[in-house]
Amino acid sequence: MKCFANHANVWRTLSTDPDAWAVVVEADFVPVVNFGTLSAPLPFVDDDSVGFAWLYSAGSILYGFCEFGFPHGHGNTTVAYLLKGKVAAQLLEFFDRHVLANTDGRYSGWETQLGIFLRRERGVLNYIPTYQLGEHGGIPQAEHAKNGVRSWHQADILCARLAFAPLYARGSAIRYRAYRLRSWLRGWLRLATGKFFDPRYINSNTSRGRLYMVWFSMSRLLRLTGRSPRLAQPKQSEAV
DSSP: OHHHHHHHHHHHHHTTSTTOEEEEEOTTEEEBTTGGGSOOSSOOOSOTTOSEEESSOTTOEEEEEOTTSOEEEEOOOTTEEEEEHHHHHHHHHHHHHHHHHOTTOOOOOHHHHHHHHHHHHHOOOEEOOSSBSEEEOSOOOHHHHHTTSOSOOOOSSBSSOBSSOOGGGTTOHHHHHHHHHHHHHHHHHHHHTTSSOOTTOOOTTOSSOHHHHHHHHHHGGGTOSOOOOOOSOOOBOSOO
């Protein structure tokens, strides 16, 4: 809940300018090389459904593609994401509601609920990256484990090598490669069990059919698909 309050402080600052954009990262985020030059995983167009994208998500779910070819669905883990000022204002409503329902400050999975709130109640798509722009580099979180949540979560597939060694590697190249292999294999397991893409559940407004979505789901793990180009340069926030 302390982490939640920190994010809400960022949203409160950004919400003063509805058209501004900001990248929000937590302290244990490890970006890929040239992170600041990479294209964002969403189209910069003036549409109420556009305003939020995960730059890293440990448990993405693919629901569809927008008309510009960007994948969207469900994401979680607020280690790194991109959002617009108007969406930040909507997330403040989510924060106030959640705090009122959790007055004792107990452990909460608000990171997963955030995207559901935006999609179902505000019509804002959760854009997800084809390849992760970084990952959680911290050591396993004991608080997650105490509450029955998997304590480790790294990227299934990165768009490039990491800019610096993550803390979880603890200086060991072997440990680092083992973590990366485990995460990549977990990506295949999620795909095989229908957790990344389930053909039964797609958005009715997706621009691509089920066969393409199956191909995309497999090809990204094999690095066979390209990245969507940026359509326009966003207005940057000077406040965050």
